[in-house]
Amino acid sequence: MLSYFPKYIANKAVTFYLVALVLVSLFFFNNAMSLVWMVFGLVEVVGFFYVSNRLTRTWINYSPRLFEKKVFWTALIIRVVYVLFSYLFYNLMTGEPFEYGAADSKGYHEAASWIKNLLLQGQIEGYFIAMRGAYSDMGYPLSLGIQYLLTGGSILVARLVKAALSAYMCLLIYRLAKRNFGEYVGRMAAVFALVMPHFIYYCGLHLKETEMIFLSVWFLERIDFVIRTKHLSLKLLILPVFLLVSLFFFRTVLGVTAIFAVGTAVLFSEANVLNRHKRMVLLLWGASAVLVFLGGSISTEIEEVWQKSGSEEQSKNMEWRSQREGGNQFAKYAGATVFAPLIFTIPFPTMVHVDYQENQMMVNGNNYVKNILSFFVILAFYLIIKRKLWRKHTLLITYILTYLGILAFSSFAQSERFHLPVLPIALIFAAYGISEVTKQHKKLFDYWTLFMLIAIIGWSWFKLAGRGLI
Numbered sequence: 001m002l003s004y005f006p007k008y009i010a011n012k013a014v015t016f017y018l019v020a021l022v023l024v025s026l027f028f029f030n031n032a033m034s035l036v037w038m039v040f041g042l043v044e045v046v047g048f049f050y051v052s053n054r055l056t057r058t059w060i061n062y063s064p065r066l067f068e069k070k071v072f073w074t075a076l077i078i079r080v081v082y083v084l085f086s087y088l089f090y091n092l093m094t095g096e097p098f099e100y101g102a103a104d105s106k107g108y109h110e111a112a113s114w115i116k117n118l119l120l121q122g123q124i125e126g127y128f129i130a131m132r133g134a135y136s137d138m139g140y141p142l143s144l145g146i147q148y149l150l151t152g153g154s155i156l157v158a159r160l161v162k163a164a165l166s167a168y169m170c171l172l173i174y175r176l177a178k179r180n181f182g183e184y185v186g187r188m189a190a191v192f193a194l195v196m197p198h199f200i201y202y203c204g205l206h207l208k209e210t211e212m213i214f215l216s217v218w219f220l221e222r223i224d225f226v227i228r229t230k231h232l233s234l235k236l237l238i239l240p241v242f243l244l245v246s247l248f249f250f251r252t253v254l255g256v257t258a259i260f261a262v263g264t265a266v267l268f269s270e271a272n273v274l275n276r277h278k279r280m281v282l283l284l285w286g287a288s289a290v291l292v293f294l295g296g297s298i299s300t301e302i303e304e305v306w307q308k309s310g311s312e313e314q315s316k317n318m319e320w321r322s323q324r325e326g327g328n329q330f331a332k333y334a335g336a337t338v339f340a341p342l343i344f345t346i347p348f349p350t351m352v353h354v355d356y357q358e359n360q361m362m363v364n365g366n367n368y369v370k371n372i373l374s375f376f377v378i379l380a381f382y383l384i385i386k387r388k389l390w391r392k393h394t395l396l397i398t399y400i401l402t403y404l405g406i407l408a409f410s411s412f413a414q415s416e417r418f419h420l421p422v423l424p425i426a427l428i429f430a431a432y433g434i435s436e437v438t439k440q441h442k443k444l445f446d447y448w449t450l451f452m453l454i455a456i457i458g459w460s461w462f463k464l465a466g467r468g469l470i
Contacts, residue, residue: 005053013045024460034353037358055194138249140212162202209420347415352464354469
């Protein structure tokens, strides 16, 4: 069993990224990315793989308490530095502290400013009246508005808060992974989260992803603790219930996924993990949660989510994407048959210049990291099934498979943002897969990197040809 992230994986991943960057730039020379996006990609890829290798080896003998301190403070420093850098970078490149083509970010900022004024005037009920029937997007603007009230509407402070939440999330991932797969896997997963470029990047945006991921990981960590603890009490259920409710006010699908994951874990977890008494208590708790949510207005949103996850809705969305400005005419042919087999891996990085896609080019390295790690996620699932260990990890397995299953048939399967809520759990499985790597698996990984190289070149052609650029 490997207790650290091996150098050969880091070397192979970085080498193939460089090869992909060179080949894509040569094959599509007239549409090559600008140097600034290449630099971003290199920092994202090299930073993740080599820092992961170094930290998992350097921190391997630290006590759990010292390890947690190292993880939190290192993650916080990295995120604070990036928040300050991105704030200046966006101001320089776009003239405002928001990303290229910012839409949702500005919307949240304006909503939070409005909420701040409502709070000052003692008229906050106006917000709840306006948002009636739109519960899944109510939580983040409200929390941001309260922050604005306390900080005078500071955009920078709000992003520093995101940095702190994201840093603490790394500790939650460590505890959750350690409880499921042991100390070494927990440490590797925590380091992955610490340097995962997706998590760092979203601290510098005014979107709800950082808070939403934090709440979902915190919920999973707490409910996993409740399931595995020997002595169940009402006190232990208070926080998970609060976190579950909060998920419905950030994204309805997350709340639905969480309830289903808990129900599946209660029904199928091994007896030595969950005894009969605890099973009955949690089943009653889960049934109550379902009745509460399905008996109110939130049930309407849940129904809309399922209706929009069908193949017909997905086809309509892809048709729209093919016809909009800068759209890809081939997009209308993509659907669940394309997305489902690759749902652990997609989206592929944008490594060619495409108008109106500066944000996608900026995170090309982020997506490449996810593409590479997905091999070990798939390997982890294979080993868990082969060794008949799935009942020990029912909560995490159900959570990631349910969410990705819904996503694969939705209108957002190819959207990087919508993959983020399960990325922390994917990192845990990736860490487990890496810890169990054998010589045979190394050969398969070599083929995987080659497949990723071909896929990236093909994806680059798809993006350009679909827009009539080649």
